[in-house]
Amino acid sequence: MGSLDLDPAESIDFSNPLNPEEFRKQAHQMVDFIADYYTKIESFPVLPQVQPGYLRTRLPHSPPHRPEPLQEIFNDITTHIIPGMTHWLSPNFFAFFPATASTAAFLGEMLCTCFNSVGFNWLASPAATELEMVVMDWLASMLNLPNTFMFSGTGGGVIQNTTSESILVTLIAARDKAMQLLGPDCVKRLVVYGSDQTHSTFTKASKLAGIHPPNIRSIPTTDDSGFALSPALFRKFAEADVAAGLVPLYLCATVGTTSTTAVDPVDLLADVASDYNIWIHVDAAYGGSACICPEFRHYLNGIERVDSLSLSPHKWLLSYLDCCCLWVKRPHLLVSALSTNPEYLRNRLSDSNSVVDYKDWQIGTGRRFKSLRLWLVLRSYGTANLQSHIRSDVQMAKMFEGFVNSDPRFEIVAPRRFALVCFRIKPNSLVEPSYTESLNRALLEWVNSRGNAYMSHTVVGGMYMLRFAVGATLTEDRHVVAAWKLIKEGADACIA
């Protein structure tokens, strides 16, 4: 801040809001607060017990006129915020997919915040752009991707915030390419394809991009294929669309669906897509991370034939939110759909196309130094330990699967491929199917209300099922064992 005739009473401690010594002191206090939180995290109920609107009644209606001391803020976090948190990093969190974390990623995020660089183009932050290019190539090599997805080859990668954005920007690239070939009026004839297991964000992205809702295909899956998308059915849909004068545009295939971690057969789907010139995007948000282990890599078979691939290290590579890696084979298609060139951002290097300007690979203009987190994770742990981490989670899930199989009241209801187990209390021939569903709903409610574990549910092929996702960073064998004990108690109570 510059000099200013301030009323001294109004300007306490504010001559420099980024005073390095004040920063040092307070940030050290925050480190201890957070380390203490991680130490105690197991003692908090995973799901909070608060009611909607609880916080508004506890906080003032307007911000303070004068500064409040940090200690008071810490007190409020302890008293008002933590009791209203769903503790995603609790070792007893088994819902959805875990959002994983690590010290290395935390340090990387601190550094990213610290620099506060806004790398919309190369010149605005050369190190930010270049490290992202290097890290995206590193992760590509860990996944054994072909160099058609790498900057060292003919493609390239970019860190988006979420899968939603990865789908949206690649869909826009595909759409604009089609419009260039077929004219702007073709939009209403463009058809996009997913399965009934594709994440809901695919439909949302398609609507955002202006795809006519009746042209968003949700191809049914069945138990027979483990809820994977059938290439034969995909072909039938595409054929019918062409016959109806429509234009097949884009397929979103999934490696590890949200409900049950089903894996769509990328290679066989590519056979169909290449016949119809359809852009294939592979959403490997969750399952992709496992493919850094050779024994899981086959789930990406055929990946060399697709147009784009996204994977979220915040789900399973310890990187904290948000971090979604997107690779594309033809960066120029992204850039031609997303580039802007206002005078106030122009510079010699960008004008000569000799650098990567990441603003042209994403929705927004500004962007943070996103690659630091991943860089620190990859270096601090090394590929060997990251593989061990994946394998350890899978092993715990196998253990849980064994528990379920050992109890005749339960059954596994979808193939376990990674670290998610889908199961339920078995139906009984003496009762209605709807009773089985109520029983399982009651069990979920019973378990989650205890605060000692948090699971979620889904409905697939008409069947209500429970989802037990192993992989919260702090989860150890003993937490899985305790959760299973709780589930059995719940079953006792609900069945009785």
Added chain:
Amino acid sequence: MGSLDLDPAESIDFSNPLNPEEFRKQAHQMVDFIADYYTKIESFPVLPQVQPGYLRTRLPHSPPHRPEPLQEIFNDITTHIIPGMTHWLSPNFFAFFPATASTAAFLGEMLCTCFNSVGFNWLASPAATELEMVVMDWLASMLNLPNTFMFSGTGGGVIQNTTSESILVTLIAARDKAMQLLGPDCVKRLVVYGSDQTHSTFTKASKLAGIHPPNIRSIPTTDDSGFALSPALFRKFAEADVAAGLVPLYLCATVGTTSTTAVDPVDLLADVASDYNIWIHVDAAYGGSACICPEFRHYLNGIERVDSLSLSPHKWLLSYLDCCCLWVKRPHLLVSALSTNPEYLRNRLSDSNSVVDYKDWQIGTGRRFKSLRLWLVLRSYGTANLQSHIRSDVQMAKMFEGFVNSDPRFEIVAPRRFALVCFRIKPNSLVEPSYTESLNRALLEWVNSRGNAYMSHTVVGGMYMLRFAVGATLTEDRHVVAAWKLIKEGADACIA
């Protein structure tokens, strides 16, 4: 991690990547590293001296198999990253708009990262959703917004990452409302309006949303209005579009344009928009923050008549990236355009519409605990000091403006409204206009290549001009004085 028979040589220090004591130790080290960076920041060249591709040649081609020690990573940051950074937080950064920061926001970001909560709906993180609702109402009250934009009234707010997303989601809401009224085929007749000074992301968002590029109007502005959008001209464009059978949809007005901080007259534009039922979005990314001071609030006159407003505290309210606050008058229009309801995210509270599920207010599904940063800023400094901070920056800009006016070789070329000064070396009647431009280009190059200050440029109304944006958090009077001295030396050198 669960137990696993690992090769001990492969699993060093990796039994728990979030071990609280290891976390504590390493995070303290990072705090000191960052505090030292802030202490030394003034000594780094603002703009780096590296060439494209510099980093790839210095880093390995693939990630390490085994862990690397933190000290080695620190060394690499010092040796390879910092020399390649454009130091946005340097007190000598005067380019673009500043990206402001503060200790309070840093602590808030640490806490956000720490929790790693994924607040896609209320239940997934009640505290995260509710604090965001409170903080958005707080900031609305600081801006004296009507309660039609507040949760305590009939509207509400949400934190997006960037202005681009704020424009995109509101445009989609407007588009879908029009499609509901007029049918899906109306899309090609929808027209959107901005001025030739509107940020380029508006055009990009319009294309993303499927607006036909010929229907994206860029209404010319002139020096006479200080490069603000003329309501009379806006009316003419809308009239002509209606006469041509098109449907006026959406206006993006700006309070503080990127090139010169021009302010579009919101109230008068609302007269036109209401006649044609046009959605008005106000992009106050930069200028909006100043409106927490009563003496600047008039720039938002008429705001009660618009549909949505966005403002980026990362630009001028000390909050670090990314933080863009969006308020809407009719949240149900956002929700109906953006909601998804997959089974695996369903819960009783969401089903009964008794809670806010922020996934339906944004593009993505997952989201971080974004409000913590702003909450800590508002509480740690209080409104009084935040107002002082704005005023101090404006006072420094006025001082610089005075310097420019005091030197007959220079002129101010656009009205200074906030903390940006647009100026140039004056044209000389003896030389071609193109010579004046070359001279100013040379001056910019001369100043920026010194490493002691970084300014940017723009072209408005055909005129090339230099932009001197005051407001980097660490900037004091002496930095502005030194920069002006440098600019004068540059002028001496270039004119000679």
